[in-house]
Amino acid sequence: MTGMKIKENIMKWLVWASIALTAATLAFIVLFVVVKGLPYLKPSLFSLTYNSVNVSLTPALISTVILTALALVIAVPFGVFASIFLVEYAKRGSKIVKFIRAMSETLAGIPSIVFGLFGMLFFVTFLGFGFSVLSGALTLAIMVLPIVLRSSEEALLAVPDSLREGSLSLGAGKLRTIFKVVLPAAAPGIFGGVILSSGRVVGETAALIYTAGTVAQIPYSPLQSARTLSVHMYALSGESLHVGEGYATAIVLLVLVAVINVASSAILKRANRNRI
DSSP, rough: OOHHHHHHHHHHHHHHHHHHHHHHHHHHHHHHHHHHHGOOOOOGGOOOSSOOOTOSHHHHHHHHHHHHHHHHHHHHHHHHHHHHIIIIIIITTTTHHHHHHHHHHHHSSSSSHHHHHHHHIIIIIIIIOOOHHHHHHHHHHHHHHHHHHHHHHHHHTOOHHHHHHHHHTTTHHHHHIIIIIIIIHHHHHHHHHHHHHHHHHHHHHHHHHTOOOOOOOOSSSSOOOOOOHHHHHHHHHHSSSOOHHHHHHHHHHHHHHHHHHHHHHHHHHHHHHOOO
């Protein structure tokens, strides 16, 4: 056996060992949460009204869906249109492109607690929104904007220039080419960024404590306070009286993330079939 063959085998086993370790770690975490929380998944935990006895997670579940949807509705259009400008209109390699990329990468690396403090100072205090769904959604939109921007930009850059040139040669304008040719071709990559963003929004805690608050109620107005599942889980764990219910909330949170990923994949596959 040659030295090159030995190196290839070693790398192959290292790759398989990494896969096995990652899968085992994920399985252990999920199994641990399920074992700890499954006995506490009772009907009272899904009551529409929260109180200190049932510590219902339903208001938090509804608030999570509302905050996630609102944050993505705000962030996705800005991120996609900004990426269109960077790829289709700005000169590639220009200073403004480099500056925006540097700023987006810097924002992506900032801890969520910093976003929470900014949201509290600006949205909650300066703009007067208070601890509300709107303050939380705006803060989360700023947090996930770099993810949407970078993923959309990479997806647009991956579209071959031949598609653009073919559309323009047939008489289509630049704007029509972007929306009818480039964006559909880049949709899988853009959608992947949206999925990553939704995962971060659903699991966020620190930023929401300072902006959306911790009131366990179903919000009927954007200016009402609310708590998400992750904040609800944090609150229950901190009280030490309902740690089991906190694990049960973690199970629901895992299921919610899995449902979002499966539904997103199904929608994307259907869209690709219709496009073909």
